[in-house]
Amino acid sequence: MKKNLIILGTALILTSCGSWNRIGDLTSISNRNVDDSKKYTLLTREVEAVAEADNDALEQAVDNLTKKYEGEFLRNVKIYVKSNGKQVKIIGDVWGTQNTLxxxxxxxxxxxxxxxxxxxxxxxxxxxxxxxxxxxxxxxxxxxxxxxxxxxxxxxxxxxxxx
The missing domain is CATH 2.30.30.140 (SH3 type barrels.)
Known part of the structure; x- marks a missing residue:
C-alpha cells in the first residue's frame, strides 16, 4: 500500500512538471512599432511558438511567429508557461502587410x-x-x-x- 502511494505521488509530481499553465490572454502583442498608415491583414490563424526561458522567452516566441509567417504583430494571443518555468508558449493570429501577389x-x-x-x-x-x-x-x-x-x-x- 505504501509502495503504491509513493509511486502514485511520484507520478503526479513528474506529470505536473511538464504541464502548461495559462497565464493570460492579450488582444494584441508586438515587438515592433505598428504603423497606423499601413493596412494590415490576417496572414494565418491559431499558430503557436515555444521558446526557452533562458533570456526574454516571451519576446523570442513573438519574434519566432512573426518571422516565420512574415508578419508584424499577433492578435488574440494566449500565453502559457511550463509549470517548471523554463518554457513559454504563445498561440495567436499573425497579422501583417500583404507583400505578395x-x-x-x-x-x-x-x-x-x-x-x-x-x-x-x-x-x-x-x-x-x-x-x-x-x-x-x-x-x-x-x-x-x-x-x-x-x-x-x-x-x-x-x-x-x-x-
Whole structure:
C-alpha cells in the first residue's frame, strides 16, 4: 500500500512538471512599432511558438511567429508557461502587410491573380458559397464569408469572380 502511494505521488509530481499553465490572454502583442498608415491583414490563424526561458522567452516566441509567417504583430494571443518555468508558449493570429501577389497558373495556361479583397466562390458543405479574400500566404488563402465567418482554403478550392 505504501509502495503504491509513493509511486502514485511520484507520478503526479513528474506529470505536473511538464504541464502548461495559462497565464493570460492579450488582444494584441508586438515587438515592433505598428504603423497606423499601413493596412494590415490576417496572414494565418491559431499558430503557436515555444521558446526557452533562458533570456526574454516571451519576446523570442513573438519574434519566432512573426518571422516565420512574415508578419508584424499577433492578435488574440494566449500565453502559457511550463509549470517548471523554463518554457513559454504563445498561440495567436499573425497579422501583417500583404507583400505578395499570388499568380495561379491553370492547365489552360490562363494566368489568374488573387489579391486581398477579391471576391471568390468555393464549395462549403455541398453548396457554393461566396466570400472575400482577407489574407494570402504562399500555401493558403483566408476567406471571410457569411458576414464574419473565416476559413482557410487552398488555391485550388476557390474560383475568382467578377464582383
Amino acid at each position: 499570388i499568380n495561379v497558373t491553370t492547365e489552360a495556361n490562363a494566368n489568374i491573380t488573387l489579391n486581398v479583397g477579391d471576391s471568390i466562390v468555393f464549395n462549403r458543405k455541398g453548396k457554393i458559397t461566396e466570400g472575400k479574400i482577407i489574407g494570402i500566404n504562399s500555401n493558403i488563402i483566408i476567406v471571410e464569408y457569411n458576414g464574419n465567418k473565416k476559413i482557410e482554403l487552398k488555391y485550388d478550392q476557390v474560383t475568382k469572380t467578377n464582383k
